[in-house]
Amino acid sequence: MIRLSGRAFVTAALAALLVSCAGHGGDGASATRPSGTHVSARSSAGPANGPQVLGRSVPARLRIPEIGVDTPVMRLGLAQDGSVQVPPITAHDRAGWYQYSPTPGQMGPSVILGHVTVGAYGDGVFRHLDRLRRGDGITVRLENGGSAEFTVTSVRTVAKADFPTKEVYGDVDRPELRLITCGGPRSGDGYLDNLIVFAALSTASH
Amino acid sequence: MRRTVLSAMAAACVAVLASTVPAFADGASAAPTTRPSSASEPSARPSVPASAEPSAAPTREPSRAAAPVATAAPGKGRGQVGVVPSGAPDTGVTTSSDGSGSDGMLIGGGAAGALAVGGAAVFLVRRRQATGA
Known part of the structure; x- marks a missing residue:
């Protein structure tokens, strides 16, 4: 009898331990997000024969194979305080194009924003933007069926207090793209820095 | 014989209890804490996702066109x-880290509680067997 009770105790303890392990496993699994296809071939940096300029067409989709991003693009305007709007905090958040900037492929800096994290929902669409390097490719599908392919020229992390407004929104002499998200150390429920990817148009199709 | 059955039943009850407690902890924490926080977040930020897109542009552009260009643009004109x-x-x-931390604590607490209840049940059964034998 005593032996059987001992077994019962061991069974109970094992059951409880198993359950606690399973709970932690579930938590970890929900935090991860499947990554997209990884393309090893990297295009050469910089346009060779000068910028090709496209006509105005609103971006519909953004693809960044290097970090598994393939997202629809929404329009963003201005918030009440004069800052740029950001996409809503949702489970499957999207990137957003700042509608007062040029469309991708037009002359000037086209600006697309996305979240790095979306609170309780976990990773944002631009979670791994910091992994981009000079020479990586970015493709923007346009509403008119065309596409604009950009090549990363630089990736910068800047303090929000010293946001380089002129470098991001200032005039340039070719079609360029800026991808913006947050980064750096956390403070309260936000981040102290912005991560900005600068890219230039490499090829375009109508 | 009866006590053998009794101890087996106690073990089964503990196993069932242990599996239900973390389920309660998970269900109770995940749903209510995530929804309200996400509902309050968008209000602090710009506005609603898709429906606001067409309406936001025309209403804001005329009123803001003068002010932000004058203040923020580096003076190049248009x-x-x-x-x-x-x-x-x-x-x-970044509220995700806080949420997962409290979830982990709830699950751990639930498992510890289940272990304590199981131990107590087995101890009682063994004690009854010892006094009865």
Whole structure:
């Protein structure tokens, strides 16, 4: 009898331990997000024969194979305080194009924003933007069926207090793209820095 | 014989209890804490996702066209970016780490509680067997 009770105790303890392990496993699994296809071939940096300029067409989709991003693009305007709007905090958040900037492929800096994290929902669409390097490719599908392919020229992390407004929104002499998200150390429920990817148009199709 | 059955039943009850407690902890924490926090977040930030897109542009553009261009643009006149926003974009919300931490604590607490209940049940059964034998 005593032996059987001992077994019962061991069974109970094992059951409880198993359950606690399973709970932690579930938590970890929900935090991860499947990554997209990884393309090893990297295009050469910089346009060779000068910028090709496209006509105005609103971006519909953004693809960044290097970090598994393939997202629809929404329009963003201005918030009440004069800052740029950001996409809503949702489970499957999207990137957003700042509608007062040029469309991708037009002359000037086209600006697309996305979240790095979306609170309780976990990773944002631009979670791994910091992994981009000079020479990586970015493709923007346009509403008119065309596409604009950009090549990363630089990736910068800047303090929000010293946001380089002129470098991001200032005039340039070719079609360029800026991808913006947050980064750096956390403070309260936000981040102290912005991560900005600068890219230039490499090829375009109508 | 009866006590053998009794101890087996106690073990089964503990196993069932142990599996239900973390389920309660998970269900109780995940749903209510995530929804309200996400509902309050968008209000602090710009506005609603899709439906606001067409309406936001026409209403804001005329009223803001004069002010932000005058204050934020570097004085070149009409730039490639029609209206230059002020400040830095807020593209990250970090409440996820707090949420997962409390979830983990709840699950761990539930498992510990189940273990304690199981131990107590087995101890009682063994004690009854010892006094009865």
